[in-house]
Amino acid sequence: MIAIMSAAIFQTLAAMAGDPRRLEPGESLFRQGDPVSSLFAVQSGMFRLVRYGAGGDAVVLQQARGGDTVAEASIYSDVYHCSAECVAAGSVLSVPAARFRERLRSDPAFAEEWTRYLARSIQNARARSEILAARTIEERLARWRAWFGDLPEKGQWKELAVEIGVTPEALYRALARGRRSG
Numbered sequence: 001m002i003a004i005m006s007a008a009i010f011q012t013l014a015a016m017a018g019d020p021r022r023l024e025p026g027e028s029l030f031r032q033g034d035p036v037s038s039l040f041a042v043q044s045g046m047f048r049l050v051r052y053g054a055g056g057d058a059v060v061l062q063q064a065r066g067g068d069t070v071a072e073a074s075i076y077s078d079v080y081h082c083s084a085e086c087v088a089a090g091s092v093l094s095v096p097a098a099r100f101r102e103r104l105r106s107d108p109a110f111a112e113e114w115t116r117y118l119a120r121s122i123q124n125a126r127a128r129s130e131i132l133a134a135r136t137i138e139e140r141l142a143r144w145r146a147w148f149g150d151l152p153e154k155g156q157w158k159e160l161a162v163e164i165g166v167t168p169e170a171l172y173r174a175l176a177r178g179r180r181s182g
Contacts, residue, residue: 016100021091023089023092028083029047032079036077039094039097046088048060049070050083063087069117076101130143130147131164137174140165141174157171
């Protein structure tokens with residue numbers, strides 16, 4: 001459930017970035033409370049944005065894959081309000097926050113395209129809220145399908161489970177029940 005950015009935005013971000021940074025599963029891109037330094041464009045792999053509560057409980061806010069950004073909501077903040085963790089080995093481009101903000105001010109066409117991208121991201125976040133508000137797994141799956149169409153391939157079901165807020169095992173059982181009754 002991500003809003004893929006246009007090729008033009010990705011090319012513009014790549015031109016503003018330094019060399020790609022490669023991360024392995026378990027590595028952090030940044031941690032909640034770190035000073036904001038950059039906006040990140042994911043080239044490959046998968047990264048999760050996670051917010052940790054006072055009791056250590058974690059809420060996954062985003063799963064970012066190639067063609068997505070990470071930390072766009074923090075670009076005008078002093079500190080990151082969540083952590084970004086690598087889930088599947090990949091690389092990111094790091095765009096300095098000050099450089100990014102300057103580009104928004106000086107390039108109206110880029111600013112407009114960026115605004116479209118953020119609008120799609122907000123729509124996806126609202127869809128995720130609607131999905132997570134459902135009480136049963138079956139209802140969450142139905143809402144997911146209504147927004148995004150067919151289920152992903154079997155190899156991506158663990159990520160789907162995270163997106164709809166259930167354990168992979170509970171998702172597998174619900175899918176099996178659906179196959180038996182459908």
